[in-house]
Every structure is written in C-alpha cells, then in structure tokens.
Amino acid sequence: MTDLTPPTTSNFIRTIIDEDNATGKYDGFVHTRFPPEPNGYLHIGHAKSINLNYGLAQDYGGLFNLRFDDTNPEKEEQEYIDAIMEDVRWLGADWDGRLYHASDYFGQLYDWAEQLIKAGKAYVDDLSADEIREYRGTLTEPGKNSPYRERTVEENLDLFRRMRAGEFDEGSRVLRAKIDMASPFIVLRDPVMYRILHAEHPRTGNAWHIYPTYDWAHGQSDSIESITHSICTLEFENNRRLYDWFQEALGIRRSQQIEFARLNLTYTVMSKRKMIRLVKDGYVNGWDDPRFWTIRGLRRRGYTPEAIRLFTDMIGVSKANSLVDYQMLEHAVREDLNVRTSRVMAVLEPLKVVIENYPKGKEDSFDVPSFPQDKSREESRLIPFSREIYIERDDFMEEPIKGYNRLAPGVEVRLMNAYFITCTAVVKDSAGRIVELRATYDPATRGGQSPDGRKVKGTIHWVSAEHALPAEVRLYDRLFIKPNPEEGGEDFIENLNPDSLKVVDAMLEPSLATAVPGDKFQFMRVGYFCVDLDSTADRLVFNRTVSLKDTWAKGK
C-alpha cells in the first residue's frame, strides 16, 4: 500500500523538545499524555491532540499515557470513559497499559494539600462563591484578601479534614492556595484547590466529599506520571503560571506545559456546548451522525484513522489561531480511500435505457478488475449486462451544452467495461419529464474497445436493471452554510444547512449484496461510500464519505 505519511515537518513543539534533549533537561526522554475530561465525545480537534501527543512519543522513542481528567463528578460519566477509550484506540494511539485517572491520585493530592497548609501556603476560606468573586477584583483592579486568609495552620488543618469528612455543606467552604490577590495573573489570586461536593464519583464512589479543581490536579498528575511535555490548548496559557507554582511549592518532579492552537474547521462547530445542543435538540441524529466531525461521526461516515492522521499531519501545529478549510480533510480522506477501496458501479439517480438491438432475455457478463488503480491486486468480479440498464440521470442531456462528453441523442458513449451505445430516442411522460431512453449498442465493442479504432468522448457507468440491487444512499453535505457559523451576531443554529442530508434510492451492481457495515468502496465517477450501521441484508444503506472531485461540475 502507498505510504501516505508526509515527511515530518518541523513545528515549535519539536523545536522545544530538540532543545530539551540537547541540554539534557529530561535526560533526553519524552513522555506525553492525552488528558480528556469524560464529559462528552471526542471530535476531530481531539484527534489533532491525540495524534500530536502520540506521534511525538513515537518519534522520540518515548511514552504516551491516556489519562482521564475526572475531577468533576457532577459532569462526568462512565459512558464517556468507555466511548473515549474506544475512539482513542480506533485512532491508533496505543497507551500500552498506561491508562490513568486523575481520581487515582486523589489520595496523593490530599496529602499534598495538607503539606501546603502546613507550609502556610493554603487556607480554608468560608467566603461564598459570590463573595470570592467580589474579592477577586477585576482585570484592571487588584483583589483583596479574604478575612479567613490568616487562619492558623491548626485551624486550617482541622477545617480541611472536616471538609474531607463531609461535615460541611456544598459551597460553604473551599481550600485555596495562598498566593497573591494582587497578581496580574488572575489565576494566581488565591485559586481554589478543593470544593465540597457531595456527589458520587464514577470511580471513587462516595469516598470523597471534596474534589480537586483542574489546576490543582493537572500538573500534579503530570508530575506523578513523569510527563515531560504536557501539551494543551492556548486557553491554558495563563494557567501555566499556576501549574508551575504548584509543582514548585510542592518540590515535586517538574514537567513543562506547552500550549498550541486548537483546531477549528470551516462549516462546522467544535465547541462541546454547541455540539451538545445540536445533539440534544435533534439537529443531528446523535453523536455519531456522519455530518458531525466527532470521531464516531467520522468513523460512521467512512473516514479511516489513516486519513485522519494524514490530515492532522498536513495541518501542522502552531500557536496561531486558525480556521482550517474542510477541503483539507476531504483531500486527506480521498487520498487514503483512493488506494484502499475497490471500484464498483452504482447509479444514484437512475434513468432507464433500453438497448433496442440487444436481444430480449439475452444476458452478458463482464469480468471486471476491482482494483484497477493497483496493478498488484488481481481481484475481479463478474458484472451482468442485459437489455435494460440504468444510467445516471446526469449522464444524459437532451440538448448537450458545449463540452458535454456524455450521452445525448445521436451521441455514442462507452458503457464502462461493456459496450458502446448510441442514444436513439427519448421517452417522456405527460409532464415532459424524461422517463426512459432508447439506444442501440455495437456488439463489436464488447469489453469497451472498438475494433475500428473509433473513439468516444465519454465513458459512463451503468447497472443492469434486471440485476440491480436497490439501496438507500445517504448524501451528506456541510452541516452549516457559513464558513464560520459562530461568527456574526445571530444564533449559529440559523446557519444550519437545510440540505446537509439528502437520501436517494440508488441502484447498485449485484456484487454489493454481501457488503457489510463499514465496508468501503469507490462508486466509480461518483465518490467514496461505505456501508452504514443501519444497513441490513434486505435493505442496504450506504453513506457517502466524500464525493470525487468534479472539475466538470465546477466549471458549469
């Protein structure tokens, strides 16, 4: 199979790692991780992060961990944990047994919190959430100290232990780091480390009544796992100061946080909140809707892990906010599917053609190679031919425009792998709509070559009517009509594309009868398709993964 891996291009993270290795910062070691919060499904943006982290570990001979950032039991569910593992595995990132949870470290985190209290670097605050907000100050004004900031170590320890024991109501107290209420980094204005939550955790059950915040848990988890390069997205740039402060204050193994720009794609939305709304309000049919760029949606749509990897390699990584043209994704999947898929014939919008000089009841069959693009593969199948066939409605024009190379009255074209035919008549219904074509064929052109050397301008695909397999084919288009649906004042829902899903009754060549969900094909001259989960032996259902490029349609 063709190697789709493009040469590794440099990026700023590799530069940092190269420098670290040159200076021996981590003894030349690279250990990365992917740290999802199990409160939703993974999407193409997460795939960028997964492939980045896993790829770095691979390329530098290091290790890659999967760690669930499960510090908020009110939002997280086991269902998501299972789904995320399935998706990460499918993408090809192998955590090799190093599956962790932030909740694995709750005990250690608690001990470290007491350590900070004893060092006078953390205190229990009785202020309400609203009061804490007021005391925090604003972007331009410093905050002020909480009246509880100077409690004694003993009192703090006592209160904190009782928080842990579940003696207090939710929201009544928090543990805060004692840093600097006047810091220009708002994240350093005595950040909350623990909040009281009488919630059941998917993994620790009811063992805890206090839960660590992200900032308190993340860097320490990295340290415990000996992560060297902790890669996250740009919005955590300010948090890095706190990340460093905690590791420094605790005197534990250091790791470095590096931020990169998250992926944005044109004609879709990527924020968790917006995606949830699309699912909950039924604008898409669940998290695996093929119009959705979730990992499950992509998988159902017919994308492969290789195509996604090719895409994430293509777009690179940087710190500049960007909006990637979705056509890059389509290019990547075409490139992968082009070498991978067998070629079959399917007619999406059938128009019947009766070949008048072809004897009634006669049947022909053609042995057609299934992988004509790959000379090393010899698979083929028999395709039946008969007097009545279906062709694509688009492949006929009663009054052909300039440059049209397909069938038209009096015009001869090649039926792919079969015969030359010439259109002799057009049959219309009372409304003037074309319902059938009449044609003649040239028996001497069997197999698709003419012995006299005459050429035809067009080659079209077809399916024998008698043998055709009816199927439902789902044609997907971009979910939104605007490149950036979140832009502009209006609700992004107003930018949904009403034609993002079109279902047609297609006619397929009979070899497709045995196709099972997940199987991928190129419907020649049309696009790449895969068998959908809804497909049954009685009722085949296909998804269009992506159309073929069509320079003719574009020019019209």
Next chain:
RNA sequence: UGAGGGGUAGUUUAACGGCAGAACCGUCGGCUCUGACCCGACUAGUCGUGGUUCGAAUCCACGCCCCUCAGCCA
C-alpha cells in the same frame, strides 16, 4: 483599558541573521475505459513605520489588529 499570547500566499504551515519553500484551494494544460487518480504549469505572502546589520520574516523600538483570563468548569 491589568496581564498573558498571536499576526508569513485565499487557507494551513516551513524557513529561527544568509536564495521566502510546501500542502490545500483555485486557474490552465497533459494523460485517461472514472471529467477521478497521476503529471506539468500558473496565480499568490512576511501587519505597519522606523532602527541595528554587508545582509532582517527572523534582532530592537513604536504603533495597528486578533485571541485568552475576572467558574467552587476543564
């Protein structure tokens, strides 16, 4: 407007004081039993103004524009 980040072809990126290069998109052409693939060509760029230097996308200064931070979310 306090602080942290960022601005290279239409898009995504490389070049890290020494020829601004690639991919995608687009246009044109070649090839073709897929108007696909493939091949070739073309279009097109360093946010601005100064400065340092033999030489600046890169270093410095001053501007401009964009993003992030005021959750007991992550």
